[in-house]
Amino acid sequence: MMKKVQSIQQHIPLPISERHLQVVSRTMPTEQPIKRHSILAVPVANGLKFITLADILYVQADGNYSEIVTQNNERFLVAKPLKSAEMRLQQDGFLRVHQSYLVNVVHIRQFGSQIELSSNEILPVSRRRSRQISQLIRSQYSI
Numbered sequence: 001m002m003k004k005v006q007s008i009q010q011h012i013p014l015p016i017s018e019r020h021l022q023v024v025s026r027t028m029p030t031e032q033p034i035k036r037h038s039i040l041a042v043p044v045a046n047g048l049k050f051i052t053l054a055d056i057l058y059v060q061a062d063g064n065y066s067e068i069v070t071q072n073n074e075r076f077l078v079a080k081p082l083k084s085a086e087m088r089l090q091q092d093g094f095l096r097v098h099q100s101y102l103v104n105v106v107h108i109r110q111f112g113s114q115i116e117l118s119s120n121e122i123l124p125v126s127r128r129r130s131r132q133i134s135q136l137i138r139s140q141y142s143i
Contacts, residue, residue, distance in 0.1 A: 040088075042068060042076045049076065053092050057107050057117055059085045061100040071107075071119065097133055098126045111137060 040056070041048045051070060060067045061082035068076040068085075078085070086096050093105045097115060101123050110116040111134070115123045125133065 040068075042078060044076070051076070053089070053104070054106060056089075056094075056104050057119055057121070058104060058123065059089070059094070059102040073119075095133060095136070097129060098124050100124075105137070105141065108137075 038053060040051045040053060042051055043049075051068065055070045055072070057069045057071060059082060060069065062077070064079070064081050066078045066080055066082050066085050068078060070076075082096075082100070082102060086094070086102050089102060090096070094102050095105055097103050103115060103117070103123060107118045108115055109118050111125070113125060113130070115125055117123065
């Protein structure tokens with residue numbers, strides 16, 4: 001290991017000039033970190049499909065599975081219960097509005113006894129959760 005380091009040092013001009021550092025820094029790839037919360041990796045038949053969270057309308061429970069529905073009307077069945085999706089997405093603007101639905105707040109067009117989404121779909125709202133959801137929407141999203 002020591003010999004390898006010494007042989008590498010022989011090829012690097014010391015001290016390193018400012019111009020040399022600029023050349024090296026321009027040739028090095030810059031890595032843009034992916035925000036962990038901006039995408040969701042969903043398993044599909046031939047690998048993983050990366051979905052932008054903003055594209056997700058809602059997640060619907062289907063027994064021990066969850067179905068992710070996007071703006072493009074793509075549907076992805078995931079082998080995890082809705083509770084897992086809720087734990088992962090609640091900090092990213094998703095609300096549990098019903099036993100079977102987790103909704104992306106940015107796609108809520110109208111809220112009342114039901115929710116109308118930007119896709120014109122109507123989803124039920126649990127009576128038990130209605131007051132809590134209403135207060136949350138008013139406190140965080142109202143002017």
